[in-house]
Amino acid sequence: MNPAWLVLRDGRVFRGQPLGALGETWGEVIFNTAMQGYQEILTDPSYRGQIVAMTYPLIGNYGINEEDVESRRPWANGFIVRECSPIASNFRSALSLDEYLERHGIVGLQGIDTRALTRHLRDHGAQDGIISSVARDPAELLARARALPGLVGRDLVAEVTVAEPYGWSEGGFKLGHGYVAPPPPRFRVVAYDCGIKHNILRQLRMAGAHVTVVPAATPAEAVLETKPDGVFLSNGPGDPEAVPYLIESVRGLLGRLPVFGICLGHQIMGLASGGSTYKLKFGHHGANHPVK
Template sequence: MSAAQTSTGAILVLEDGRTFHGESYGAAGETFGEAVFNTGMTGYQETLTDPSYHRQVVVMTAPHIGNTGVNDEDPESRRIWVAGYVVRDPARRSSSWRARRTLDEELREQGVVGISGIDTRALTRHLRERGAMRVGISTVESDPAVLLERVRASGEMAGAELASQVSTTESYVVPALGERRYTVAALDLGIKSMTPHRMAERGLEVHVLPATATLDDIRAVGADGLFYSNGPGDPAATTHQVEVLQGALGDGLPYFGICFGNQLFGRALGFGTYKLKYGHRGINQPVMDRTTGKVEVTSHNHGFAVDAPLEGTSTTPYGEASVSHVCLNDDVVEGLELRDPEGKLKGFSVQYHPEAAAGPHDAAYLFDRFVDLISERKGEA
């Protein structure tokens, strides 16, 4: 908080009535969303600008936030998407040579209501025990009972289709860096800017398409491969993109999906999805890649997961599907792969973020695996 700004009171009320009193951080006003916690100790700017956090109030478990300020190079999208922000001990000033303004100033500029000075450890433990739930933050309402009524009248995450709200409205191209090897159609369901950059680094020309894109739109760009991005909302409420993906798999188009793209891949293959109690959010989540036997420390942001058998394979109209990655904390499905009758890879997805800006980068090889998949399917391996 800048020295010139006078702090004002704020309250946070969860839908079960648990209340926290603190100070305003960011914009004044009132906001509602799903309360979730992020365990990352760094990368708050990337978290704030990740479209997957649309309609969520993010609680940072690291106590000291904002010490590197905000710069113009690290945003993952065109704006801050979180519905609200909760920190314990905001930095009094920025201390990075890259900083252009303080985090508090950026939150106020973009109208993001937050709260500071509360016991985020107690709040996180409450969410772990009771599960993610709706929440309200207000600097204008002092009566918790009144705010609680508005919290309980706000929208829930289950059943919400949100990808169309964060997607680009116009297609655009991210050119390959160096020689162009292949063309990829990337469906923007809430894509982070680092994702097409990671593909461009590997010689892929990426045509980023709106979430409403059709199979004909994908064919029209001459795609050698199809990519589905991360994004917000309930995968069970997102049906159009599942039908498009099924058509693309029927065409034999190589597929790679990240996060929401993993959940929609699962639904396209006939698996269900379900809401996790409190989700995985942070940059320190251990996952095993069953293909290599390697354990990776990975970046996560998901509240839903795929319901697929951890062992064996499942026969689908498009080939044999199996679970390729598993979270070592709780055995949640963290990746899927699809193979043809000869055992050759046709498509794969991961629930976490191999493009992770702010790190870690253990899973960056998955972009190489996508390039190899396209090469093999085109008979150029």
């Protein structure tokens, strides 16, 4: 088997084996500390433009099912694991992780020291990189990695948001029953799709909200015309300052309706209120972060 490479912008090189689709991909290399949930991570639009490295050493042991997706397609630019499980053992499993990545054209890498990669990103910061299972010369990849544009100033929200408004009616998941019927709606919420996840919509619906999802470029006046009880600003990828149209819309909503934002949406609220944002040395991605 031919080797596969990860080459970072600062010159660090990792040699491993191909995973998923053969070829090349590039993006900002980040790490995620979750022990599971790789299917949700791959289909989370917040990872658009990024190559995700999982810190847990064995990934893929329960396969991929048809239910645990967070959006209409996978969005991660690439995927890195220490070891991809050759066994996918779960009663809901329909595909192995390797098969899923290959089916969706996602170039991955396995067999590298993900601990060393994580420490490197922790110490030197998240940075652009290239995964290749077709290149033979890492030096050539390095020259291209150093020429990558990065994520700052790039409007990734426009790449993941929906084109038209739609209503969401699906409730939460119950083992053995699938997605159950939600309670009758008690109030109306407009949710801006900056890269929204299905489980966020399910939780809003289970809380009693009638949910209408709108594109990120929807003006404030168009939202106010629908007379909602509140507005939700979703998670999403990339630089919040690269989405000035959404900042302007939120500025027109603050003080006129209750507005609630998470992740990117929270940062958009801050910018609309006159605050500022800055990029962390490395993002906090995972399901097991201590909170004090």
